[in-house]
Amino acid sequence: MLKRWLPSLVWVSDYSQSALISDLMAAIIVTIMLIPQSLAYALLAGLPPEMGLYASILPLVAYALFGTSRTLSVGPVAVVSLMTATTIGSVAQQGTADYATAAIALALISGLILLGLGFLRFGFITNFLSHPVVSGFITASGVLIALSQLRHILGIRAHGEAAPELLMTLGSHISDTNLYTLAVGSLTWLFLFLCRSKLPLVLMRTGLSQSLAGLLSRAAPVLAIMLTIGATLAWDLESKGVAIVGQVPSGLPAFSLPNVTLSLLEQLALPALLISLIGFVESVSVGKTLGAKRRQRINANQELIGLGAANVASAVSGGFPVTGGFSRSVVNFDAGAETQAASLFTAIGIALAALFLTPVLYYLPQATLAATIIVAVTSLIDIRIVREAWRYSRSDFIAVVATIVLTLLLGVEMGVIAGVSVSIGMHLYKTSRPHFAIVGTVPGTEHYRNIDRHDVLTYPNILSLRIDESLYFANASYLEDIIYSQLSEHPEVEHVVLMCPAVNDIDLSALEALEEISNRLGELAISLHLSEVKGPVMDRLRHSHFLERLSGKVYLNHHAAIHELSRV
């Protein structure tokens, strides 16, 4: 029982020395990678750099205690940071104290929502985020993030939550481009891009193993930071208009609770829910992918608790919304982390950085961080899902394209809402016009198949209709249309038999439609029968008056129905 709520007890109880060494090694590598990443995502969220560090300390500890993945690494991630920027940008002015407070409040509300969902065991609600919607949303977010960072590379102003405004403001200020900033930004970008795409191969040629080569190339952002700090100092780039990070307070975060007013809560509640759900889906999919490689299972409801605790921990220690990140978790995993102890050591590493490293960051150009972000989000942009959906099904294709287009046009918040609505709408639309088939006997057997696909026998006085969908409010009237139009094509019919092996449910609206059909057919002296009604559906029909009022019978199997009715 205690282990269910504190999954960390499982690995703590048999922690070995070899695991300790692996976890320590992984922690060192992850810490080096996380310092630039934390600063960069704080910049992306429009927050002071130290908040990025704070969000990478206590949340790691909280997740280590309550989370179920052994290798997931929690902290600020790109998409959630963008959503944070969008949300708090609409309640406060960037750069003000209210802006930072809103970010902290957002983490708190988001954490409480996750905890609440976890205690209620509501993990299933993320099922309503379909794969095309999530993929499309992340791709579009990647594009929006890259666009939003271009201003730091160019050294100009630009703003906006959606692509049209971002592009327009970028375009109207393009003539203000600071060439020194552009040089720093674009060279850093080129450097990081080459390190990411070529360095592992180059290192492998020198005899290094693939995983070691991969890990070493992950240190490129730290190198970029050191080089560009050096360049800024050497050529006094600050005086030439290159924006730098500036004063970063050193020390550990103070514990405090943000002052969440009722009006702030009202404004942040819906965005916090969206951030929680998107963050949760992203994190669980990372956790599952890594877990599968080592046969470790993820418990979705406990993950809600773990991520909720991490966000509350972020809020009380001056951070902003966090979740399990893909790149950081992969590095942690590849570096050999065996348990969440690696995350605990990483938290210590980041805390040391917050204590001693901040003075060094004064001359760090913002363009360096922006280049880091752009290179990182390039991996989020993946339009293969569009091609795959196009090939597989029109409704999935519409859902993914709608999500991408609407997220780009309307911003992340409306984009995810619109994507979910479109995918649910497409599903309902599909099931509102279900596939149906007129069936006949496969000669010499008791099997019944579609007359359009198979060579089967039928009787002129019997219409056998197989409905391939549960009957519910959205398709109740379509069912009436099908039956009446089939009857007008087959005027000699005396019996209609609805074959229901694929009818998994009949709701009240559909039940009333069936009664209506039965009555209408009765007036035309045609009887309505059902066959192969599933057990659970039959149980429910017995709770209504439908069976008493039905003009025909219910047959256990379709052959019995045809056998009996064809002789009458």
Next chain:
Amino acid sequence: MLKRWLPSLVWVSDYSQSALISDLMAAIIVTIMLIPQSLAYALLAGLPPEMGLYASILPLVAYALFGTSRTLSVGPVAVVSLMTATTIGSVAQQGTADYATAAIALALISGLILLGLGFLRFGFITNFLSHPVVSGFITASGVLIALSQLRHILGIRAHGEAAPELLMTLGSHISDTNLYTLAVGSLTWLFLFLCRSKLPLVLMRTGLSQSLAGLLSRAAPVLAIMLTIGATLAWDLESKGVAIVGQVPSGLPAFSLPNVTLSLLEQLALPALLISLIGFVESVSVGKTLGAKRRQRINANQELIGLGAANVASAVSGGFPVTGGFSRSVVNFDAGAETQAASLFTAIGIALAALFLTPVLYYLPQATLAATIIVAVTSLIDIRIVREAWRYSRSDFIAVVATIVLTLLLGVEMGVIAGVSVSIGMHLYKTSRPHFAIVGTVPGTEHYRNIDRHDVLTYPNILSLRIDESLYFANASYLEDIIYSQLSEHPEVEHVVLMCPAVNDIDLSALEALEEISNRLGELAISLHLSEVKGPVMDRLRHSHFLERLSGKVYLNHHAAIHELSRV
């Protein structure tokens, strides 16, 4: 072709003298009934009484030309008038010119929406309004309407769109009750109530036919109007504080188009859509009920055109939103109307009333109209659907109760949105945890049935799982959970066969879950097979790489799978 767009051509071409006489008789009776009703619904919408008359002239002509029902009577109805009051109350102050303009604009927008949906053949979208939601919504609206009219009976102020505010403001002003107004209102109510419930029986005892007795008792509101006008004059009730209708301009409405600004359009668009949909659903259900009695069919898409034209006609002639009403259509039908000519004659009747009758209405107490409304809406309140849903299915019960409660608490607009959301959410929730069954062979046959319900044979190395639902994003991860948990209970399994006769669709999210399952089982040296995959689903799977990657096979029928796998 022309007859499709102008259904009236059908009956015009063979119009007979006997139909003319029937239609004229019906028109006289409907006109007498409509005069008080039109005034009352204008009062309910907070609009000047003449607008109720205007809304009962040109809209009838427009529907007569474009509608498909021969006996439907269009005009102001209770629920739509309440929704109109709620909507325009939020953009303008009652009693101002802007308020009336907003009502006219609402009719125009609503009409254009209906026409647009009709031309796009989007009649299906009303399928998403389930029967429990519509019934619950109409019942709750009836309660809200009755509550909103109580102030006119008591002669006090009260306001609010939802039950709590209405009750609170009524309570806080109850001491201002005007006893003369209360006397007029409550006596009128009692008179109308007795006429409605007892008069038909009394008249039938005198030898009148049931339908004639019913029709005569429908004239009671006109009698009530005459009596209370007389009483107001005789006892000078106006000076004693009884609110009267006052000056009603005589004459026909002037044709004009309302000035719809962009900001007004923005505010009215969503409410207009809701009003259109609710009005359409109500009207079509009345039309279908009456049509069924005379074997006349209603075409939903053409009905959108007919009602759209009626609303545009209402807007250009100074009216407010209209739809096909239940009570007026039933009276029209019972009075013997055979074609829409009856509505054309009724329109002439109301036009004559607008020209010559308005001076008489000066002394009509508002309490009389309020009593008329309250008696009329009592028939809308029907909570049998709650009991029926309770007995039949929990999800329908939740949908109907949620709709009623939320409409009462939040008002009509939020109520209908919440009701639709709840019913769609319940449907998704149900299908997100589909019924599944482990199946075995019925001895001596090739049939496979649930091992919990039947005495069947199974093999220890084969897990046969029948999934009773289409596989889509909302249940993709539940499928994984089912399979993994079944495998942990049956560790000796070597083959998992998913029996899919009830799987009507597999979307992209579910396909990826299946690939994931196949891979995971592959690692455990278990193969995944499918059986009885439906034709359309199989066609789609062939468009993906799933079949190549599947560790097992796809069998045409489940018995073939078991026959082959049990021998391996």
